[in-house]
Amino acid sequence: MELLSSILHQAPEIALFAALALGYWIGKFRFGSFQLGGVAGSLLAAVLISQVGVQIDSGIKAVLFALFIYAVGFESGPQFFRSLGKQSIKEILMALVVALSGLLTVVVIARVFHLDKGLAAGLAAGGLTQSAIIGTAGSAIEKLGLAADEVQRMQANVAIGYAVTYIFGSFGAIIMCVNVLQWLTGRKIREDAIQAEQELLKGVRVYGAGESPAAPDLVGRIFRVGQSGQRVAELEASATQGTVTVERIQRRNALVGVDGNLALEAGDVVLLVGRRAAVVSLGASVGEELQNAEGMDVVMVRRDVAISNSQYLNRNVKDILDSLSREFKHGVYVVALMRAGTPVPITPTTMVVPGDVVTLFGTPQDVLKASQSVGPVIVPSDKTDFVFHGLGITVGLLIGLLVLRLGSIPITLGSGGGALLAGLLFGWWRSRKHTMGNLPTAASTLLRDLGLAGFVAMVGLQSGQQAVTTVMQQGVTLFLLGMVVTIVPLLIAMLFGKYVLRYDNVAVFAGSLSGARSANPAFGEILDKAGNSIPTAPFAITYALANVFLTLLGPLVIAFA
Template sequence: MSQVGVHIDSGIKAVLFGLFIYAVGFESGPQFFRSLGRQSLREISMAAVLALSGLLTVLVIARVFHLDKGLAAGLAAGGLTQSAIIGTAGSAIEKLGLSPEATQAMQANVAIGYAVTYIFGSFGAILVCVNLLQWFMRRDIREDALQAEQEQLQGVRLYAQGESSALPDIVGRVLRVTRPGLTVQAIEGDAGASGVTVERVRRGGAEIGVTASMTLEVDDLVLLVGRRGPVVAQAGQIGVEERHAEDLDLVMVQRDVSIANPQYLNRPVGEIVTHLSADVRHGVFALALLRAGSPVPMKADTVVLPGDMVTLFGASADIQRAAQSVGPVILPSDKTDFVYHGLGISVGLLIGLLVVRAGPVPITLGSGGGALLSGLIFGWWRSRRHTAGNLPTAASTLMRDLGLAGFVAMVGLQSGQQAVHTILDQGVKLFLLGVLVTVIPLLIAMLFGRYVLRYRNVAVFAGALTGARSANPAFGEVLDKAGNNVPTVPFAITYALANVFLTLLGPLIIAFA
């Protein structure tokens, strides 16, 4: 379309890229800041080494082959398949003080380098991270993934969409009482400490209110709800199970509750449960502990941290009563908090206006880097305060995909005429240089991971390596080879870091190429 003279205002390009890069930062923020700790030093080191080796590779190639700043940044964007570099480099080029014509020509070269090198950037990462890595490690991804599954999940079972357990942890049973003299308190224990609760009782065809001191009579029908083991054990002591008792059914709800009460924070789960009051505990079952959206093993020694959420199951009234002590209920919603995210994008664009000079060299995050940093911070804050900043997955995906697709289309429309001439002149040369930019950093990171970081499990190693390169197609192939989600854990950490490190290569290449 650019060949027939279609022109698009640059402001549209800036808005679309801001939407894309903010969404990337917002999604990565919780995992990014969570990964900045001693427990993830290997992944942090992997992401940093790959980004640094990518930067040095591009700078050396630009110096040897006399590439201008735009082509160098384009090589990085395509060879490292980090499309965001186009935006951060383009913003940095605008701060160089060049004429409008020279600025647009250099920004066009960024798009040209990207277009020529991106295809092998995606394909080459698959070859290195899947095929070459297995040969180098002399191990099989699937075998190592199976070996590591239990170690990494620590007993937490994850189900994909549409999957469920044939033996659910929480069950309900309708029983006809055959043993006289039983009380509700005797069945439940102290505030449900036995793992079961009596939710309903029907006597003589009419439902009666349930109290702890109630004595059950023979032929009463009771609805028993609780964890499968205790329910099965108690059922044999109470009576016989009824096959049909729909009129005793009870609607149960599952809700995520943000743990905001200070008395539950920074304490082990076992200690919290021991000191729970009867009102909070009764009729409520904790199914999972979530941290930054990921399940955490709910063991007695697991420490609850600020920002954690607990998934509770029970009758609606019981959940609401427990939430008054624990924290606010986070209801699923398809509404987007436009005030929160509008502020986030605005703050990011303001950060992008800042310029720091290292001598004569201007260094700036630009609008893209600023929006990324703001997205990380606002995403992290959302993970700590769940009541503000809702952004449904579908809305975030639309922001990210529409923003990137529209931005790249704008770049093509603005630079298409010049791109045709440059590709005809330098296409093969740029393609081969892109191969080097794709392969060399991956090889360096692979050697560093094997001999310095001491990765032994190739499934974990492959996840970390693909994340450090933000290579989504390669990661998809790794998951297919693994057959489970083991590579996801290291990938999530290095991918969040790579989205920051690799994106920031744009202004660095413009400054030093």
């Protein structure tokens, strides 16, 4: 044990990564339908490792959490701002219910068990994992008119109550928001997240990494011309089930230039490209299909193009296509339309709005020609725009320093709330200006996963030893009361959400619930279960409100406990 303590004293960062490794290993085990998960596992592992004695810089915790919450906000910014409005009433009510039920629970416990105001405020701060309550409660205690030594004793009790209850406040929120919520609703977060994503996509099929359709919509097929006389332009115009273009012609084993006025001869080999049904239908009238022909292959590209030309904005698809010349459209196919990171079904009545991105398919020269009129090509890159995101996190942390005072009560978003707000804003800006702010999916995933798990592990490493020691000294009563403060408000909010607000999607419900409790570790586990960003929009709304509502509990507990 002394050797381990010496190692961790020399290199405390080892404790952090050991907690992550051990925590994610523990999180893989299943007990029936219950699984702890990597985030909760990291917290538990960190508490165990902390008993050796670890001194690690608190700045690491702040950096890790800022990275996590900024990445979450950046990914969800476009969707978040689209979700604001009357549809956010549920989230506002959820945040209010959690705050009010938390206040009521703490006040009742304090009176029944005769806790002083300091311990009561500590229960609120730790059981609801809102560290800002320590500050607001401490300030309120100073205004009670008590003797200096009594003020100091009560403020110390705030810290004691917080230290004892904070670990379960984090751990218990994960269990409640993930496992208990799924049991109560009889639904799975993953299944509902997929369902909500499909509804959002409105039937548009999205393929994951390594996936592709067995029967792709756009194809190229080779045919041998059976009869002479038809011109290339006439052949393309005769397609009845969609657009088809002749991309290559081979005559007597030599390639010839493709021209609309060129008359095809019997025996010519042609490459037809277009929608599968149209190519198959037209090819049957051309002649025999060939499985292969040397020199007939053509390189095709897919390019995402940001629609910036006002000529195409705020018009429907049919209107735009009707206004384009045949020469402009020749050989270029619209594969997809994206809006705020979400695929949009392409129908004649679909409106094109600023910020939309169209995916074009065709030969490099045809796509380049079209993109020069439509807007800038978004070049795929695995590089992160550190100028953009470094500025984003800086702005967020500066916002977190701002303090608004309601009387003597300081209200602040803190570094977490500021980073989240900046992430939302910068993510929204990226959806409007696609040529800046690149953040590859793999990089974003690493920021989220490492940021959250590392933050939670830091909480365990810094608070675990003190919490266990305090429980040993004070007895388990305070710890058990903290469990009640953690569980009861969440349980009330669950019942309110199910029977009053009538959440019909547990992934959205879980995001709203975890945000209303400012339960970042729980939210991270919810994201992991969901496998997509569906829970993020409700979380962002309730999290912002919770930072205000829960912070206000400090002086309220002091007043009523």
